[in-house]
Amino acid sequence: METVPIQVPDGSTIPVRLLPAGGAHRHPVTPDAPRPVVVVVPGLGVPGAYYETFGRHLANRGFDVAIGELRGNGDSRPKPNPSSAYGYHELVSVDFPAIFEVVRARFPSSTPYLLGHSMGGQLAVMYASRIRGRLGGLVLIASGTPYYRGYPGVFGPGMLVGTTAAALTASLAGFWPGDRITVGGFGPQSKVLISDWARLARTGRFVPVGADMDYEERIARLKLPVLSITMTGDDLTPPRSAEHLLAKLPNAEISTWHQPQRLGHNGWIPDPDSTVDRIEKWLRDR
DSSP states (O other): OEEEEEEOTTSOEEEEEEEOOOSOOSSOOBTTBOOEEEEEEOOTTOOGGGGHHHHHHHHHTTOEEEEOOOTTSTTOBSOOOTTOOOOHHHIIIIIHHHHHHHHHHHOTTSEEEEEEETHHHHHHHHHHHHHGGGOSEEEEESOOOOOGGGSOTTHHHHHHHHHHHHHHHHHHHSEEEETTOSSSOOEEEEHHHHHHHHHHHHHSSOOOTTOSSOHHHHHHTOOSEEEEEEETTOSSSOHHHHHHHHTTOTTSEEEEEEEOSOOTTTTTTTSOHHHHHHHHHHHHTO
16 A cells, blocks of 8 residues: 655645555456546544445456545644634535546546545535546445434434534634544644535535535536445434435436445444455446
């Protein structure tokens, strides 16, 4: 595995982990049918390194793999602090293009498929709406919106109150001090990122701070293949949460699969076999 550090304008460094395909190809790789490169975007507070086992499983099936990092998370430096002022928009308009520059340089003949986990899936959809036709497709794993109406029973009001409280705490502290919170802390995060997340939970709409376009309108125009995988035992992304995100993509070619194993929100990452089976089938059918 090779790791390439990139630097974004605020001085943050972000590692991109690269795993070239190591397995046999069931179909010949030609200019008309290039090898996919799967670009993995982590969930909030989940280090990119945690996806290495998952990435190796994909590489052993014949796919090139790149694992990104969310700014301020994992091995990205510095950690969020009161001067951090990036949110959803900066991640998809600044960080993602820089990550994809590395991917294109290392795998120039491969077609990129963007795989997002949890918040990473939300960001993947936003990035796809910015570049439109330059992705082979999207894979969304345990990913939906945090819109509170997508959660059953008391979990809905709990999501609304919890995200609102998190945004208020981040505003007062200057950043989200998630390393001091033992339950659902997600590590330290930019106050703007937490504000964008809370607004999405409250309104159900992608309206991030500093947006230079109407993300909702552009997402609705997307015409590309999408595989959405939901997980048994996942309280953070129940089926209605995932459905709410997919409803924003009326023109996409959507496939869905529910993982029957009780792996929860993150358990599929260290135990990836059956999930990788489904992703491989979907990629081979493109």
